[in-house]
Amino acid sequence: MNLRQKLLGALAVQAFLAPIGLLGSAASAQQAKPATNEDIAVYQAMGTSFFCMAALDGVEFPKAxxxxxxxxxQALKGRHEGQVASLQGKALTDKEMFAAAEQQVLVRAMAACPKAIPDDVQTKVKEALQKRQAES
Structure with missing residues (x-):
C-alpha cells in the first residue's frame, strides 16, 4: 500500500469518527449526506492553503x-462517504477522490501560489486546461 492510500485510510477514519464524538450519537453519523458545492469549495480552499503553506515552507512539491x-x-470520504451532490450522490472511489482533489488543489494553487509549482508542472497544467476548454 502506498503512502497516499495509508494517509487517506488513516485520516478518513478520524474524520468519520469526529461527528460521533462531537454529537455524542452514532446515529447522526450513519447517514452521510452528499457534499454540496459549498462543501467542495471549503475542501478545495483547505487543500490549496495546506499545499501553499507546505510548499513555500520548503516541503518537496510532490509531498506537499x-x-x-x-x-x-479524506474530508470528502469521512464526512460524505465520497458522495458528491453534483454527481447525483454517486460515491467516488478512493482513487477518484484523490485524483480529483489533486487536480483541483493544483489548479487553484496555480493562482494562489504559483511560485510553489515547478515550471514544467505549470506548463502541463496549462496545456491540459487549454485542451479541456477546446473540447468544451
Missing amino acids: LGISASTYA
Whole structure:
C-alpha cells in the first residue's frame, strides 16, 4: 500500500469518527449526506492553503501536493462517504477522490501560489486546461 492510500485510510477514519464524538450519537453519523458545492469549495480552499503553506515552507512539491490532496479526499470520504451532490450522490472511489482533489488543489494553487509549482508542472497544467476548454 502506498503512502497516499495509508494517509487517506488513516485520516478518513478520524474524520468519520469526529461527528460521533462531537454529537455524542452514532446515529447522526450513519447517514452521510452528499457534499454540496459549498462543501467542495471549503475542501478545495483547505487543500490549496495546506499545499501553499507546505510548499513555500520548503516541503518537496510532490509531498506537499500529496498530503494536501489526501487531506481534501479524506474530508470528502469521512464526512460524505465520497458522495458528491453534483454527481447525483454517486460515491467516488478512493482513487477518484484523490485524483480529483489533486487536480483541483493544483489548479487553484496555480493562482494562489504559483511560485510553489515547478515550471514544467505549470506548463502541463496549462496545456491540459487549454485542451479541456477546446473540447468544451
